[in-house]
Amino acid sequence: IMADQKTNKEQRYDRQLRLWGDHGQEALENAHTCLLNATATGTEILKNLILPGIGAFTIVDGHRVTGEDVGNNFFLSSDSIGKNRAQAATEFLQELNSDVSGNFVEESPDKLLDNDPEFFHRFSLVIGVQLPESTCLRLGSVLWSAGVPFLVCRTYGLVGYMRLVVKEHTVVESHPDNALEDLRLDQPFTELKNHISTYDLDSMEKKDHSHTPWIVVVAKYLENWCNEHDLQVPKNYKEKEAFRQLIREGIRKNESGAPEEEENFDEAIKNVNTALNPTKISSAVDDIFNSEQCENITSQTAAFWLMARGVRDFVQNEGNGSLPVRGTIPDMIADSDKFISLQNVYREKALQDAAVVAKHIQSHLQAVGKVTYPFNAGGLPVSPLCKNAAFLRVVRCRSLAEEYSVDSFHKDTITSCMDSPDSEMVLYLMLRAVDRFYQQHSRYPGVYNYQVEEDISTLKLCVNSLLQEYSLNVNVKDDYVHEFCRYGAAEPHTVASFLGGAAAQEAIKLITHQFVPFNNTFIYNAMAQTSTTFQL
Amino acid sequence: MPELISLSLSLSLSLSLSIHSMLVDGGTTSDWQGRWDHVKKFLERAGPFTHPDFEPNTESLQFLLDTCKILVVGAGGLGCELLKDLALSGFRHIHVVDMDTIDVSNLNRQFLFRPQDVGRPKAEVAADFINRRVPGCRTCSLFASGDRLIFFFSLNTEFHIIVCGLDSVIARRWINGMLLSLLVYEDGVLNTSSIIPLIDGGTEGFKGNARVILPGMTACIDCTLELYPPQINFPMCTIASMPRLPEHCIEYVRILQWPKDKPFGDGVGLDGDDPKHIQWVFQRSLERAAQFNITGVTYRLTQGVVKRIIPAVASTNAVIAVLYICADSAYGTLNNYLVFNDVDGLYTYTFEAEKKENCSACSQVPQDMHFSPSATLQEVLNYLTDSTSLQMKSPDITTTLDGRNKTLYLQTIASIEERTRPNLGRTLKELGLVDGQELAVADVTTPQTVLFKLSFTS
Numbered sequence: 001i002m003a004d005q006k007t008n009k010e011q012r013y014d015r016q017l018r019l020w021g022d023h024g025q026e027a028l029e030n031a032h033t034c035l036l037n038a039t040a041t042g043t044e045i046l047k048n049l050i051l052p053g054i055g056a057f058t059i060v061d062g063h064r065v066t067g068e069d070v071g072n073n074f075f076l077s078s079d080s081i082g083k084n085r086a087q088a089a090t091e092f093l094q095e096l097n098s099d100v101s102g103n104f105v106e107e108s109p110d111k112l113l114d115n116d117p118e119f120f121h122r123f124s125l126v127i128g129v130q131l132p133e134s135t136c137l138r139l140g141s142v143l144w145s146a147g148v149p150f151l152v153c154r155t156y157g158l159v160g161y162m163r164l165v166v167k168e169h170t171v172v173e174s175h176p177d178n179a180l181e182d183l184r185l186d187q188p189f190t191e192l193k194n195h196i197s198t199y200d201l202d203s204m205e206k207k208d209h210s211h212t213p214w215i216v217v218v219a220k221y222l223e224n225w226c227n228e229h230d231l232q233v234p235k236n237y238k239e240k241e242a243f244r245q246l247i248r249e250g251i252r253k254n255e256s257g258a259p260e261e262e263e264n265f266d267e268a269i270k271n272v273n274t275a276l277n278p279t280k281i282s283s284a285v286d287d288i289f290n291s292e293q294c295e296n297i298t299s300q301t302a303a304f305w306l307m308a309r310g311v312r313d314f315v316q317n318e319g320n321g322s323l324p325v326r327g328t329i330p331d332m333i334a335d336s337d338k339f340i341s342l343q344n345v346y347r348e349k350a351l352q353d354a355a356v357v358a359k360h361i362q363s364h365l366q367a368v369g370k371v372t373y374p375f376n377a378g379g380l381p382v383s384p385l386c387k388n389a390a391f392l393r394v395v396r397c398r399s400l401a402e403e404y405s406v407d408s409f410h411k412d413t414i415t416s417c418m419d420s421p422d423s424e425m426v427l428y429l430m431l432r433a434v435d436r437f438y439q440q441h442s443r444y445p446g447v448y449n450y451q452v453e454e455d456i457s458t459l460k461l462c463v464n465s466l467l468q469e470y471s472l473n474v475n476v477k478d479d480y481v482h483e484f485c486r487y488g489a490a491e492p493h494t495v496a497s498f499l500g501g502a503a504a505q506e507a508i509k510l511i512t513h514q515f516v517p518f519n520n521t522f523i524y525n526a527m528a529q530t531s532t533t534f535q536l
Numbered sequence: 537m538p539e540l541i542s543l544s545l546s547l548s549l550s551l552s553l554s555i556h557s558m559l560v561d562g563g564t565t566s567d568w569q570g571r572w573d574h575v576k577k578f579l580e581r582a583g584p585f586t587h588p589d590f591e592p593n594t595e596s597l598q599f600l601l602d603t604c605k606i607l608v609v610g611a612g613g614l615g616c617e618l619l620k621d622l623a624l625s626g627f628r629h630i631h632v633v634d635m636d637t638i639d640v641s642n643l644n645r646q647f648l649f650r651p652q653d654v655g656r657p658k659a660e661v662a663a664d665f666i667n668r669r670v671p672g673c674r675t676c677s678l679f680a681s682g683d684r685l686i687f688f689f690s691l692n693t694e695f696h697i698i699v700c701g702l703d704s705v706i707a708r709r710w711i712n713g714m715l716l717s718l719l720v721y722e723d724g725v726l727n728t729s730s731i732i733p734l735i736d737g738g739t740e741g742f743k744g745n746a747r748v749i750l751p752g753m754t755a756c757i758d759c760t761l762e763l764y765p766p767q768i769n770f771p772m773c774t775i776a777s778m779p780r781l782p783e784h785c786i787e788y789v790r791i792l793q794w795p796k797d798k799p800f801g802d803g804v805g806l807d808g809d810d811p812k813h814i815q816w817v818f819q820r821s822l823e824r825a826a827q828f829n830i831t832g833v834t835y836r837l838t839q840g841v842v843k844r845i846i847p848a849v850a851s852t853n854a855v856i857a858v859l860y861i862c863a864d865s866a867y868g869t870l871n872n873y874l875v876f877n878d879v880d881g882l883y884t885y886t887f888e889a890e891k892k893e894n895c896s897a898c899s900q901v902p903q904d905m906h907f908s909p910s911a912t913l914q915e916v917l918n919y920l921t922d923s924t925s926l927q928m929k930s931p932d933i934t935t936t937l938d939g940r941n942k943t944l945y946l947q948t949i950a951s952i953e954e955r956t957r958p959n960l961g962r963t964l965k966e967l968g969l970v971d972g973q974e975l976a977v978a979d980v981t982t983p984q985t986v987l988f989k990l991s992f993t994s
Contacts (some may be wrong), residue, residue, distance in 0.1 A: 012643050012644055014836075052850065071575070078568050157577070439585075483583050501851040525866045529863070
């Protein structure tokens with residue numbers, strides 16, 4: 001039965017396992033997320049976590065379901081009206097996937113913060129939806145101290161808003177979209193040099209010549225070039241063009257002197273540009289190496305930093321300034337033998353380097369008195385670490401307190417964005433303004449038709465007091481004040497659903513430690529179909 | 537352009553008033569207090585950013601609820617999201633079409649389906665679920681493809697808008713062609729009321745796109761065919777004699793070994809959904825790989841290659857579906873192609889895809905074709921299938937010679953294929969074609985014949 005269950009899960013989750021792998025799925029199935037407020041936005045986010053099989057969810061909501069709630073929420077019915085919203089939504093959501101464990105707490109977040117703030121410590125991630133500013137800030141502070149990631153989401157009329165609050169989030173498997181290959185042609189390691197030297201292009205049979213991997217072709221011609229150019233690889237366009245020409249001339253000719261069809265040489269010429277890129281370490285990875293956590297290894301150090309330190313030690317010693325070899329090569333025209341043996345040269349070097357990195361990590365472990373190799377933070381053994389060494393990422397988001405404090409808020413970011421008065425930044429300022437309105441009047445502007453007109457001037461006062469408090473010399477057009485009164489704090493299902501998808505994906509990134517989360521404020525403008533990310 | 541907006545989600549008072557008199561009954565009996573409060577704020581309140589033709593009024597909701605007819609093509613990942621979003625936004629008259637049945641691997645994102653629904657038609661299960669969950673919603677389903685689908689289209693052309701959540705380029709091109717064939721031209725001028733807007737898009741992993749097509753006016757699917765790169769097919773010599781990757785080994789078994797070994801009987805084709813078939817391919821692929829010292833063949837990879845699987849998650853579909861709904865709204869129409877990617881943070885970008893002046897589907901002008909008179913018909917055939925802007929699958933070519941219709945080559949009927957096959961080796965001159973000759977080409981990628989004008993090069 002266990003085997004059956006396993007195959008059934010593999011079948012069910014097949015399409016997503018191809019994205020984040022079995023280890024990513026395991027991380028997801030071990031996660032427990034908390035949702036505050038089962039509004040449409042909240043249930044849509046949970047739906048997109050329950051379908052892929054998150055371990056457990058807990059909804060915290062003290063509200064009773066209204067007719068309005070049922071109208072925009074797929075996970076409530078008219079029978080739910082009057083019931084506690086957390087309970088009603090949990091029933092519908094649970095039904096989506098029996099692998100998932102659903103729980104609910106019939107309590108307002110504020111009450112929980114009053115009576116039992118440590119309630120939130122148990123979660124892998126807390127998602128706060130449609131929270132009033134005061135609750136948001138209180139919760140933000142509790143979660144920041146506890147080190148629990150906090151994702152704030154909000155649908156306000158035709159505006160979607162997300163704010164990620166996490167002190168430090170590390171990623172080994174960032175899955176970059178367009179990664180350059182790691183071929184080391186500018187500084188071939190010994191085994192690669194030896195392998196290249198087994199080829200004598202000029203004396204090869206035509207068939208072999210046409211099926212030699214382009215990497216070997218480029219390496220051979222590069223050797224000749226460097227001998228004649230003071231050991232310098234071609235650097236500028238002129239030199240690269242001359243180098244390409246050299247290769248071109250190497251194409252075998254037939255009896256009449258015309259060049260034969262040699263696709264591998266065509267590939268070599270096409271790849272000269274990227275193949276000659278200097279092997280170097282990105283600034284993102286450099287920053288990781290220079291981080292305090294990487295420098296000071298203690299018994300409390302998280303796995304990621306231990307691994308980063310292992311790589312750094314390698315770079316500074318055996319690697320001679322370079323990362324461990326990645327070990328993969330792209331497919332290319334070649335016969336099987338030549339390709340496989342070339343691939344094995346890279347693979348074996350990668351394994352060798354990984355073993356050295358592992359030794360470094362081991363010695364640090366011993367130095368701080370740990371015996372076993374830690375497998376948290378994505379549970380990755382050394383090999384994927386080295387394969388991804390060039391793409392390690394760390395995301396650090398500022399706290400809500402820092403964003404809101406007059407002393408530390410990002411004035412320059414806000415001001416420069418507002419140079420374009422229709423930038424999404426104005427939507428952020430309007431959200432802050434309606435929060436202010438709520439603080440003062442215990443309601444949002446324009447909820448009822450008769451309020452729309454009169455609330456415009458009141459909301460405008462809130463905007464002005466906000467700008468004044470932060471000494472922001474920016475212009476918020478009246479049109480936006482009008483529009484936000486028009487919204488009447490509505491939560492249209494479409495915008496809620498968009499955020500449902502966007503937020504759920506960010507949650508999955510946080511839980512699996514794969515792919516890179518945004519940093520730290522995302523605004524979706526459903527009027528213009530645009531979006532932007534700010535760091536606030 | 538403004539009149540077009542009024543055809544879809546953005547509503548003009550006159551239109552909704554005239555519709556009001558044709559109210560379908562039962563429109564409000566399933567409603568409860570406050571049900572449409574969220575929606576009404578956008579239909580009944582004026583705002584500074586709405587399109588100048590948009591007039592808020594209390595009739596608009598009724599129009600949505602009672603009259604607006606939407607066709608959803610595809611009830612898969614995007615289709616489920618679209619049905620939910622439409623139903624909760626007030627649309628009740630929805631038709632959903634899909635030719636597939638439910639598979640276990642759909643359940644991670646196609647949330648209108650449950651394990652007990654596996655094997656049942658997607659369109660039917662989806663429509664049932666939506667109608668039950670959203671009272672008053674009247675989604676009709678059609679489990680069909682091919683001729684039944686063509687018949688359905690011939691009867692049902694009064695959709696206000698069509699949204700496509702398809703997983704094949706051919707199907708998209710077909711719908712595209714169908715809508716183009718409905719266009720009415722009066723003295724060469726397009727009658728805009730014959731336009732049915734098409735919203736299309738797709739997702740793949742963490743990437744997706746949504747686009748608006750106003751057939752006859754804006755870029756159609758075929759105008760931008762290069763945006764759909766042809767599938768990766770490895771060269772035969774690589775597969776047959778010099779494999780390097782595990783994928784090459786799998787393709788070898790699929791393309792060459794299966795037809796030879798006929799492991800499950802004569803004439804039994806490889807069924808990617810049959811685990812026994814995949815298991816067989818997997819084992820043979822391992823053997824093939826071992827011969828060449830290639831590592832990396834797994835069951836998952838085998839299935840992925842055989843079925844050309846595209847990874848998919850619920851979250852991307854949720855995002856893209858909304859972009860469809862918002863693509864044509866009271867705030868204006870998306871102009872006209874939006875891409876989304878949330879691999880690293882979140883990224884959206886919109887650009888205007890341009891209508892191609894000589895598009896083979898929508899330009900109404902014969903396509904230019906240049907060949908030497910000594911070129912063979914095979915070369916013409918290759919051009920039709922290999923060109924990135926045509927990407928035909930199995931074109932049938934006919935022309936008029938001596939006042940009579942002549943089939944030059946037809947693949948789709950075996951007896952005619954055999955009869956016309958020798959023409960492939962003949963030159964255009966030998967076939968009697970002249971400079972300026974018009975060729976009519978039919979293909980599965982388009983419901984309408986495409987006309988080509990042959991120009992001889994020296």
